[in-house]
Amino acid sequence: MARGTRNSHSTRQLARLGLLTAVGLALALLERQLPPPAPLPGVRWGLANAATLAALALGGPGAGFAVWAARFFLVQAFSGGLFGPAFLVGGAGGLMAWAVMAALSRVRPLGVAGVSAAGAVAHHVGQIAAAALVTATPGVMFLLPPLLLLGPPVGLLTGVLVAVLLRRLRAAGAPADGGAVLGGAATGDPRILRPADLLPAAGAVALALLLTFGRTWSTSAAGQPTHAVVMVAGSTWRTIDLSQDAVYPLDAAGGHLVVEVSGGAVRVRESDCPDQVCVLTGWISAPGDMLVCVPYRVVIQVVGSGGGGPDAILR
Template sequence: MQASDRIRPETLVGCQRTARLGLLLSLAAVLHVIEAQLPSVFFLPGARLGLANLVTVLVICVWGWREGLLVAVLRQVLGGLFTGALFGPSFWFGLVGGMMSVLVMGSLAVVGQGAIPTVLVSMAGAVAHNLGQLMVAYALIRQPVVFGYWPILLLLALPSGAAIGYLAAVLLPSLRRELGGEAGVPFEWREKAAAGLLLVAFFFGVILPFRQQTLFQGTSNPDALYVEVSVDGRLVERLPLNGEIVYDVPLKSGHMAIVVSDGQAAVLASDCPDQICVRTGRIHRPNQAVICVPNRVVVRIVGNIGADIDGVSG
């Protein structure tokens, strides 16, 4: 073999890293598909632990945010292809949430230079992921009532992020020995400044939804309350909460029926893929709501107290 035909060491290293990233991407896609088929481990229908995010955390800690972003995006595409949800609402929830999560965790890696514990990095990523999902829900529904879901999302993000971060911290030492990586590479001041600004924006993004809604509220007299049904941000019907009604929501495509009985309202039937809006149950307090993202429907109790979301269907 001539000298010109030999593989350069840097080329070999690049090929090895690409192969290792491909292996981790495959693992992330498999975890994504498996978790999509499992029932929720939380009290809220549709909420997930986020096992596939473990791979993203590991990639960011070993190689950096660029590789983490690549894995997060491709994992959503592959997962969407395997589950049939590509370009559906759940795909956009996962894609935007995953990208925001990577940007926040990557920013912490840049600013902290590896000094921030992996558990805290993962918790921040979980919060950012749920914040991205909330932004998608608001963009699709166009109703500020979705912000009432934020306190519950935040409460779920912290323990799930801590669990994923703990697993990542356990796996990282052996993973770094096997895969190598570029952890600890110094960053330019411009990168640190950009990361700092992103973290400031993230902080305000976490705080601002609390100005829109509150988590807990009292009950009210059903004789003075109504059930508002909105489709694509437009009010289509207002039903008395003290009545006995089955209402078919007028949709361009698909079917949804609302039942009002005994001072409570619920989604009786829907053809949305995940059926989360049906499984959520009944609402009865002022400004409680059930949101069905696939059908762009919001069912809420009209009142003058705070807001509380019982379920978001994605």
């Protein structure tokens, strides 16, 4: 009888993991068809994280990791991006998000929404740090403030949706594995959104303001924008005079971009990269502004007459 109970439990676990992986895969593929909420490296709507969050709540950290890893590898395999730069950046973000959510899943004051918000912030931090390594340009880290502001609202929304789903599952008598709780669910707190759930958002805002202040300080002495530095894998490909309108084709890492200069500003006019983040960013013209194409490891940064800017400071 005990063996039958264990077999039934294992079968239920596998079925649940398979179902959540399929849901996460479908949501991830849907996300790829939607325009990103902001033209920054690796930014998504976070829908697929709902499957990881649900697995973490119902099965614990191991189940959450299994669902995330299976979904992530399948998406990358379908898109042909296995082990490329975008794979490394996305993997770093997802792994860091899972680790933070797993660590916070037993913190009683936090609800599901708070754990989700913290995971969203960690995801962006992991992705930007990996993008800085992949492009060999530490100044990419200065793209983090808008991501820190974007992450909590998206994470809170995902967390609220998952919390509502979990409440309905519990009401229907759906079992969770022994000891699998998320966000202090063992307290029996019926609220979908708790005051403590806003703490990750507050911390992200504080960090964003700190980094923004540092960036403003570093670019204040840069002077007027005079040229843009185009870097490929950390090496300078070309320095472009922003006073001269021109078009520069660029072949890098098996991909093709077209860089355009007009009216003292620069943009990526065309690119055959999958996400088109560099194209969607549009024109940049202020000292310290950057365009980043992670798949082709290209970074374009505007530099002022004083030679200042985040990249100059961080190098």
